[in-house]
Amino acid sequence: MGTGKATLAKNLGFLLEESSNLNDRRCKSRMELKRSLELRIKKRVKEQYLNGKFHDLMIRVIANPETLRDAYDCIRLNANVDIASDNDNISFELWQKSSLVGVLILAQTLSLFQQEVPHFSKTSHGCRSGRGHHSALKYISKDISNPDWWFTLIVSKKLDTYVLDKLISIMEDKIEDPRFYDMVRGMYAAQVLNLEFGGYPKGHGLPQEGVLSPILMNIYLNDFDHEFYRLSMNYEALNSGYHLEGEQFNSKLRGWFRRQLKGDDLKTMAGKNSGPRIHCCRFMDELFFAVSGSKDVALGFKSDVVGYLQNSLQLDVSIETEITSCAGPQTIRFLGTLVRRHVKESAAVRAVHKLKDKVKMFSLQKQEAWDAGTIRIGKKWLAHGLRKVKESEIKHLADSSSLLSQISCFRKAGMETDHWYKHLLKIWINDIKTKTVECEEFILSKYVAEPALPQELRDSFHEFQKCAKEYINSETAMTLALLPNSSSSSEIITEIIAPVNVIKKRLLRYGLITSEGHSCVNPKLILQDKDQIIDWFSGIVCRWNRWYGDCENFADIELIIKNQVWKSCIRTLAAKYRIHETEVEIRFDLELRSIFSIRDIEQEVENEASNFLAFENDEALMYGISYSGMCLLSLARMVSPSRPCNCFVMGCSAAAPSVYTLHVMERQKFPVWKTGFSACMHPSLNGRRIGLCNQHLKDFYVGRVSLQSVDFSSWK
Structure with a gap:
């Protein structure tokens, strides 16, 4: 019996060992590998923690060869390079000699310090796991209830000695290592540290040392996060001027602490009767504030915030931003999107508007048919006039009694027929005074065709349009009046709106559409391969899906994809291969289908493994990649044996x-709009030439790597 138990235990032990070996052999994802490397660095840092502080980080962690190797592997993972390759010792030795070593090691150390700060504010977002762009907008739209006023603050400041000394003083509370601070000051003197409040959008194609910017911002503004809680307690609980009658002082203070512990959920509160409420959402150096209460409370709070940022943190604050009311259609700009308070209509009200839209659509269809018919008549009138001018030049067809023959004396000698006809049209247009009309077709319709139509036909059509408009207005008003408590039953919600108009301007600037809004060929992509062209367009769609998937007007983004981006891709391919657009759709059907299927694929994967995707999109690990916009690359030359070139991505040979x-x-000014394209790059990068292998060019287009992984000093 004992032997059987021993055999069973041995078999179970072999089974566990075999399963662990299988797990080790399983291919880990890029984020799993990077997380394991960062955990190894953090373990070395935590081993130096003693009596509430970190000690000897410079000698035992930063100068550790294993730490240098792990940091280099993190760089290669950011660049989507296989770290299992063994032929990278030479590149590692060259990397150790570069100025990027200290920057990355410092970033890893400060990243751990950022996470070890006790009681880190929940109002802080950006470059943190689970607290990124989406969590910030979700907090504004879901957790802030019934605000009356809101405003944003724009701060600006370059790294100077005051900011550096304050940063070091903050870190000295947790890190005791003079050599470490000597390295930080040396990097500042060498202009390697990158920190600029209100400067370039973080993660949008900056040099490699830009990885430090969000970490340094979060550490520096941590004092403001705690100051906000002091101010909110002062306005909500301690200021006797805002107390309600018969309410005890200690009950307001106790209620304030309870709200902080429960996550500041105001939906269970009594709305206006609960007194002033202060809300803040900070995404690194972008500050959003919402106030529930009177305008005097909002003005006083804004004054205190601006005073603290200017006097205590020595930041330059733009005072041009005004406090705006949350009521009505007013919007406020934050994180490259628009925030709007909107009345959520009931199902009955939506049904009324749907009926109204159907009648309006029918009326518009008739108007479009009328305009198309009159324009066609006007164009025939133009052709008829040109034919008469040509006939007047033929002697046996000329009519000397006609008006055209009488004014022919004003025709200059040698003037061509077309020029003479255009001259006559110009005189006619000036005579009817149509300078304010933008469209020439409108002139043909309203000044040529309609006056020539029978009066009964014109009166009948205009009477129909008038009756349709009156019907829409009257029926809508009467139906809404019959609905019980239609206004009181409506709920006011906060919506996040994607900047559609700004996106269309970027499409024009990048050469995807014309000034009239029609899709066109992108000439800078035409020399690239078919797969690269499709990847470039797919990268735009992928970014829009990731950034605007939760926006209220995402349907407008989908229309842009179908009507402009997809057609521009087809026309670029048609111009490249010199074939018709319909043949492009047939020949490259499978490849082009990927532009539309990205959202569907992502949705299926999210339903199957939402936890895995949340881990893969960890913003603390993927910040520079997640927010990098699409850039425009044009083919400069093909590589030949006489002029070889290696990939510029760090770690790729x-x-x-x-x-x-x-x-x-x-080069947008801060704050910038999020459009899917790179919001800002340094002008010195314009025209720079970079070599990319096919894999990294695809990764760059679809958004797996960013310009931060490109070593611009590689060109010899």
């Missing part, structure tokens, strides 16, 4: 078959 030119399309 593959040969680059082509060299590309980087185009800086714009």
